[in-house]
Structures are given as C-alpha cells and as structure tokens.
Amino acid sequence: MSEQIFNPNPEFAKDAAINSMDAYWELQNKAIEDYEGYWKGFADEKIDWIEPYDTVLDESNAPFYKWFSNGKLNVSNQCIDRHLADKADQDAIVFEGDKGDVQNITYAQLSERTNKMANLLKNKFGVKKGDRVVLYMPMIPEAAYAMLACTRIGAIHSIVFGGFSAEALKDRIEDAEAKVVITADGAFRKGKPYMLKNVVDDALSQGGESIESVLVVKRNNEEITWVEGRDHNYNELITEESAECPFEPMESEDPLFLLYTSGSTGKPKGVQHSTAGYILWAQMTMEWVFDLRQNDVYWCTADIGWITGHTYIVYGPLAAGGTTVMFEGVPTYPDAGRAWKMVQDHNITQFYTAPTAIRLLHKTGEDEPKKYDLSKLRVLGTVGEPIDPPAWKWYYEVVGNSKCAIVDTYWQTETGGHMISPLPGATPIKPACATFALPGIMAEIIEEDGTPTPVGEKGFMCITKPWPSMIRTIWNDPERFKKSYFGDCKKDGEPVYFTGDGAMIAEDGYITITGRTDDVINVSGHRMGTAEVEAAIKKHDSVAAVAVVGKPHEIKGEGIFAYIVLKCVDDACEDLKIEINKVIKKEIGAIALCDAIAFVPDVPKTRSGKIMRRILRSIVKGEAITQDTSTLEDPSIVGAIEKIVKEA
Numbered sequence: 001m002s003e004q005i006f007n008p009n010p011e012f013a014k015d016a017a018i019n020s021m022d023a024y025w026e027l028q029n030k031a032i033e034d035y036e037g038y039w040k041g042f043a044d045e046k047i048d049w050i051e052p053y054d055t056v057l058d059e060s061n062a063p064f065y066k067w068f069s070n071g072k073l074n075v076s077n078q079c080i081d082r083h084l085a086d087k088a089d090q091d092a093i094v095f096e097g098d099k100g101d102v103q104n105i106t107y108a109q110l111s112e113r114t115n116k117m118a119n120l121l122k123n124k125f126g127v128k129k130g131d132r133v134v135l136y137m138p139m140i141p142e143a144a145y146a147m148l149a150c151t152r153i154g155a156i157h158s159i160v161f162g163g164f165s166a167e168a169l170k171d172r173i174e175d176a177e178a179k180v181v182i183t184a185d186g187a188f189r190k191g192k193p194y195m196l197k198n199v200v201d202d203a204l205s206q207g208g209e210s211i212e213s214v215l216v217v218k219r220n221n222e223e224i225t226w227v228e229g230r231d232h233n234y235n236e237l238i239t240e241e242s243a244e245c246p247f248e249p250m251e252s253e254d255p256l257f258l259l260y261t262s263g264s265t266g267k268p269k270g271v272q273h274s275t276a277g278y279i280l281w282a283q284m285t286m287e288w289v290f291d292l293r294q295n296d297v298y299w300c301t302a303d304i305g306w307i308t309g310h311t312y313i314v315y316g317p318l319a320a321g322g323t324t325v326m327f328e329g330v331p332t333y334p335d336a337g338r339a340w341k342m343v344q345d346h347n348i349t350q351f352y353t354a355p356t357a358i359r360l361l362h363k364t365g366e367d368e369p370k371k372y373d374l375s376k377l378r379v380l381g382t383v384g385e386p387i388d389p390p391a392w393k394w395y396y397e398v399v400g401n402s403k404c405a406i407v408d409t410y411w412q413t414e415t416g417g418h419m420i421s422p423l424p425g426a427t428p429i430k431p432a433c434a435t436f437a438l439p440g441i442m443a444e445i446i447e448e449d450g451t452p453t454p455v456g457e458k459g460f461m462c463i464t465k466p467w468p469s470m471i472r473t474i475w476n477d478p479e480r481f482k483k484s485y486f487g488d489c490k491k492d493g494e495p496v497y498f499t500g501d502g503a504m505i506a507e508d509g510y511i512t513i514t515g516r517t518d519d520v521i522n523v524s525g526h527r528m529g530t531a532e533v534e535a536a537i538k539k540h541d542s543v544a545a546v547a548v549v550g551k552p553h554e555i556k557g558e559g560i561f562a563y564i565v566l567k568c569v570d571d572a573c574e575d576l577k578i579e580i581n582k583v584i585k586k587e588i589g590a591i592a593l594c595d596a597i598a599f600v601p602d603v604p605k606t607r608s609g610k611i612m613r614r615i616l617r618s619i620v621k622g623e624a625i626t627q628d629t630s631t632l633e634d635p636s637i638v639g640a641i642e643k644i645v646k647e648a
C-alpha cells in the first residue's frame with residue numbers, strides 16, 4: 001500500500017486555493033527566486049497593517065531574525081475587527097460542551113467579549129503591553145477570549161496545558177514572571193466535573209510571587225476557595241466592562257505569546273513567537289492546507305494548551321475569517337461515535353486530529369463513522385507524530401469515505417505553523433507521508449555539514465532559510481535558543497535551523513518524517529523530554545539513578561519506560577513504582593506518567609559517564625543489541641538488564 005498514490009479529488013481541486021502541482025511549483029519557484037518578494041506579496045495582501053513595515057527580512061543579527069520590521073498591526077484586529085464589516089453575524093466559534101451543550105459565538109459577540117475581557121485586564125488588573133499573563137484554562141470559549149484580549153492590549157500570553165501539575169505551572173509562571181493567571185473553577189470531562197483552580201492555588205502557595213491577580217471563569221460551578229484581594233470572579237466583573245477597547249498598535253516583532261515545551265534538559269523552554277510573521281503564516285496555512293472556504297465549519301480536536309490549539313483552533317481559523325469548533329470533552333464519550341456525531345451535527349468540513357486519537361477512535365469504533373452523515377467532510381488532517389499506515393487507511397477509507405484529502409501536517413511548537421504537508425487540491429498523496437515543504441518553506445534533509453543526505457537514507461530535517469512564523473528566541477535564554485536550534489547543522493558554513501527530527505527523501509522528492517533524533521519521546525503527539533521526566537523521578541528519595549526511553553505503544557505511539565537504579569536494592573517493589581509515578585504526577589502531571597518501570601542494578605554508561613540510551617531503547621523493544629558495548633564502563637550490565645526487562 002505504501003506505493004499507492006491518491007490523487008486529489010478533481011471535483012474538490014477545481015475550487016481549491018492551490019489546485020495543482022503546477023500551481024504549487026509556481027509559488028515555490030517564486031520563493032526560491034525572490035524570497036523576500038514572495039513574502040512581501042503575502043504580507044501586503046493578507047495583513048491589515050496599521051503602519052507599513054520597512055524591511056521584509058532582517059538577517060543582520062542571525063539567528064535572531066526579524067520579519068517586517070517596524071510595521072504595526074494588531075492580531076485581535078486581524079482575527080476579529082476587520083471581519084466585522086461582512087461577517088458580524090457569522091459564527092466565529094462553535095462551542096460544544098462535554099455534555100452536549102452548544103454555544104454559537106458570532107464575530108460580533110466574539111468582538112464584544114474580547115473587548116470586555118481586554119478592558120478588564122487593563123483597567124482592573126493593570127495589565128500593560130509586554131506583561132505576561134498565564135492561562136490555565138479548560139477548553140471553553142473564554143480561553144479564546146482571553147488569548148485575543150491579551151493580544152489586543154499587547155500582553156504576552158503563556159498558556160499552560162490543564163494537565164500540568166501545580167509544580168509545573170509554578171515553574172512556568174516564575175520563568176515568565178507573569179502578573180496575572182486566568183483560570184476556571186474547572187470544567188467537565190466524561191460527564192463529570194474536574195477542577196483547575198485548586199491547582200493554581202497550590203502553585204501560588206509554593207511560589208509564583210510575581211502574580212498579583214487570579215481571574216476565575218465559572219464553568220462547572222463547583223465550590224472553590226477564594227483568596228481575598230487576589231482572586232476575582234470573571235462572570236461578575238465582566239458585566240461592568242465596556243465592549244469597546246481600542247487595540248494596541250504592536251510592532252511586527254513584539255512577542256505575541258510564549259509556549260513552554262520540552263527540550264534536552266530538565267528545564268522546559270519558553271518558545272517565544274512574534275506578532276506579524278506568526279499571524280501571517282497561521283492565516284496562509286489555514287487557507288492553503290485546510291483549504292478553508294466560505295461557509296466551512298472547521299474542527300481541530302487539539303487543546304489550546306498546545307501549539308496546535310494556538311495556531312489551528314484560535315489564530316489561524318479566525319485570521320482567515322472561518323468558523324472554528326471548540327470542544328470541551330473527549331471524542332469517545334459518551335460513546336465511540338461522539339466525534340462523528342459532532343462532525344454530522346455541525347456540518348464539519350475539515351477535521352484535524354492526531355494519530356493517537358485516530359488509533360483510539362479506530363480501535364473503539366471501527367464502523368462507528370458509518371453510522372453518521374459525514375458527507376460534508378472535505379479535508380482530514382493529522383499532526384503530532386508519524387501516522388502509521390493502518391491508521392491512515394482507516395482514516396482515509398472509513399472516515400473520509402475514500403473521497404477526502406488527508407493532510408499529514410509536519411511542524412512543531414517552534415515553527416508556529418505547518419512546514420511540510422500535502423495541499424488537498426494539489427498534492428498526489430502517499431499514505432503516511434508528509435510529502436512536500438509548503439510554498440515558501442525551504443526544508444532540506446542534510447548531513448551536519450550541509451551536504452544533502454542521499455535519497456532513501458535518514459538525515460537531519462532542517463529548514464535552511466528563516467521563515468516568518470519561526471520561534472524568535474527562548475524566553476530569558478537567547479544562548480539556549482542558539483544552541484538548541486542552530487548548533488547542530490550548517491549549510492555553506494552558516495548555522496541553519498535543525499528541527500530535531502530525522503527524515504528521508506525519496507527519488508521523486510517526497511519527504512517522510514522518521515521521528516526525533518534527540519532524547520525526546522513523543523507521547524500521544526506531545527513532546528516529552530527524557531531529561532525532564534528523569535529530573536522528576538530523581539526527586540524520589542529512593543532513586544539513585546534513572547534513564548527513561550520511549551517504548552512503542554499501541555495507542556499513544558510511544559509510552560514512557562523508566563530504568564531505575566535504587567539506592568537500596570531491597571526497596572524494589574510494586575508499591576515503589578506507584579510512589580515514583582506519584583512524584584512524576586506532582587512534578588510534571590499525569591501526561592508524563594511511566595507506563596512501566598524496571599529496577600535495574602545500573603544503567604549502561606560509557607567510561608565518561610554518558611548513558612547509552614540507544615541500548616536501553618533496543619532492550620525495551622526486544623531488539624538484538626547491535627551497538628558496540630565494549631566501550632561501556634561495565635559491559636556485563638547489558639545482559640543483566642535484558643534479563644530483568646524480559647522477565648518483567
């Protein structure tokens with residue numbers, strides 16, 4: 001099946017934004033010939049500039065690139081105000097709650113609520129341009145209002161995924177030195193209320209001194225504790241605010257938001273995105289990759305706590321003037337047909353999710369999609385990890401009824417938007433293949449010195465020219481930014497952006513992503529740094545040393561497997577494993593829990609003390625050890641560990 005090619009549906013291609021490979025190459029060749037001219041054309045066409053920019057791309061302080069310098073714009077204008085003339089009554093957001101409650105929010109209402117929230121932040125809490133606001137929110141429309149309200153007044157939001165622990169939340173608040181936290185009492189999942197505000201309370205009792213105010217949205221109306229003077233009730237205060245808050249003219253390069261992500265050390269990185277470049281590419285990819293058209297209803301199942309939720313639930317769809325669906329619940333509750341019922345009920349035209357969700361939906365309800373009318377669907381998207389051919393096939397045949405394009409979108413938190421993806425009206429698709437770089441993106445698979453990796457071999461996935469929506473820096477740590485992304489690969493002697501992924505190019509130019517080349521595990525499409533999990537595990541008193549690796553998992557893609565050396569061998573027992581997982585839950589959150597733990601006498605280290613993770617990965621997969629073990633401090637340890645893992 002991997003040799004099969006699926007051509008775009010001609011009926012659909014006819015009206016698509018980019019409707020043939022010729023059209024694709026016309027754009028890409030224009031970018032190759034005149035890179036700045038190419039981007040200038042789109043920036044002028046798409047962005048509602050308050051003041052014009054003077055330079056398209058400023059490379060003078062590489063790799064701290066600047067795009068559209070000195071231009072002024074506002075992202076909330078780009079996403080709301082400029083649509084009001086002709087779309088005031090169109091749905092901007094369609095919200096469906098866990099229990100099936102629906103709210104249709106028009107662009108006029110979105111404007112009103114965003115303006116009120118902006119006024120509240122500005123007038124009541126004194127939030128000013130450049131201040132950081134942390135959002136610890138469930139998937140409710142107020143999360144979108146809060147994001148847009150921040151951008152309206154020039155505050156920098158930093159969303160912390162609701163699955164992170166108090167400890168993780170506190171660390172992120174402190175790194176960003178945030179002034180305000182916006183949260184909710186909690187929300188609903190699988191028919192039951194769950195809580196968030198108490199986690200904020202915990203975080204702030206441990207630190208986070210910079211926080212002056214906590215704004216609480218009421219969603220599930222469960223009882224919560226209020227800290228006098230610090231905590232404020234959104235639902236009460238918002239009624240007093242005016243629905244008019246002029247938007248702050250922002251410089252193109254002003255930071256738009258921070259989003260923390262795992263890296264190769266224990267400390268998460270605050271990825272900083274810019275204003276103009278980010279919103280431009282969010283909008284363009286929305287129009288191209290999802291082929292968003294008038295009257296479309298688009299649904300992305302991500303959480304706003306991840307980059308997909310930023311770019312493809314809020315900023316991209318709204319900048320493009322679309323209708324975006326927000327869902328509070330999980331796609332398999334109350335039954336395996338929930339997602340498909342929603343697609344039917346809301347007339348959804350584009351559906352975007354992750355391979356882990358596709359595998360889960362497939363496993364729990366193979367024929368479930370057939371029970372619903374999914375005939376409006378045109379484009380199906382996937383993101384987060386390489387999709388396996390069986391999941392792809394089910395998605396294509398059963399969900400898409402063999403007539404929808406599948407866009408396997410490859411990108412990262414740091415790229416801001418899609419980098420490599422099929423275009424639904426143009427690209428002949430190969431299953432489970434990200435295909436080609438999008439027009440304007442110079443993606444190359446190279447060796448460290450910049451020589452192209454031979455066809456069919458694994459190389460480093462690099463983006464060799466800066467692009468508008470790229471990460472600008474790591475908050476408070478420009479050196480780490482340089483080292484993390486521009487330290488590994490060079491082209492023509494100059495450092496180029498390395499994604500951390502491996503990839504292969506085929507004879508015909510098709511690109512397949514092969515996965516991370518660094519110590520990062522991809523759990524359910526989310527990045528988890530091994531160092532971060534190890535740092536958490538080390539906090540347990542019984543632990544002397546630890547190494548974690550990814551272990552293939554049927555639904556999650558990869559699960560976390562920990563090799564732990566105890567200070568005292570006699571402590572080893574099942575209860576200790578539970579206790580260690582509790583520490584992880586406290587330090588990071590449930591998303592980082594280990595699927596399995598093996599207590600081992602030691603971990604394989606080189607004589608210089610470096611853990612040989614490759615050996616540990618092979619052991620967990622049950623593969624034969626092909627690496628040279630003679631350089632190990634104690635080669636006999638490998639056999640001992642293999643025996644323990646086999647017996648476990």
Ligand code: WT7
Pocket residue numbers: 261307308382383384385386387408409410411412413414434499500501513515516522525526527
């Ligand atoms: C990493 C980025 C981008 C939003 C979700 C995750 C992997 C992402 C694909 C894909 C193969 C993919 C990469 C990347 N990845 N999309 N279509 N095919 N791998 O964002 O947490 O920043 O993780 O996810 O390894 O580096 P993230």
